[in-house]
Amino acid sequence: MSTLTPALEGVVEDFRAVGPQDRLQLLLELSRELPPLPERYAGAPERMERVDECQSPLFLAVEVDGEGGARxxxxxxxxxxxxxxxxxxxxxxxxGLDGSTPEEVLAVPDDFYVGLGLAEAVSPLRLRGMAAMLARIKRQVRAAA
Incomplete structure (x- = not known):
């Protein structure tokens, strides 16, 4: 069964609670809150995976730590x-996903972003970038788990 993590459900609820213009403002706020890269990735894009489907250059890295049910x-x-x-x-x-278990991340529906209501404010091409990010995250989680 595909489900959202509790944190991702909270993000989706935040977006659903506001109108289209406010959704863009929420998206902008989240963009500002993205933390800087840790030293091991800063200035080392070759250690990260590029998401070519994004209109702007985006690189991501996924790490899975812990053991057993504490991963x-x-x-x-x-x-x-x-x-x-x-x-x-x-x-x-x-x-919505950082700190979740691998199983929780893999259970997120590939099209969860539809529930954010951003289709009214953002082009389908841009939404395709988000879908590609999630696909890459899931692939890296599977490889690490």
Whole structure:
């Protein structure tokens, strides 16, 4: 069964609670909250995976730590400050998935972003970038788990 993590459900609820213009503002806020890369990834895009489907350059890295039922997924994103939509999508995924178990991440529906209500404010091409980010995250989680 596909489900959202509790944190991702909270993000989706935040987006559903506001109108289209406010959704863009929420996306912009999440873009600003994307944390800087840890030293091991900063300035080393070759250690990250590029998501070519994104209109702006976006790189991501996925780490799975812990053992058994205590495993946790950690997400790292690198996108230019001049790409707030792409950074906002990365912020949604980080906010909603970071710290989740591999099983929780893999259970997220591939089209969960439809529930955000961004189709009215963002082009389908941009939404395709978010779908590609999630697909890459899931692939890296499967490889690490």
């Amino acid at each position: 946790a997924v950690h997400l790292y994103f690198d996108a230019p400050a001049e790409a707030p939509t792409t950074r906002g999508f990365a912020g949604i995924l980080r906010e």
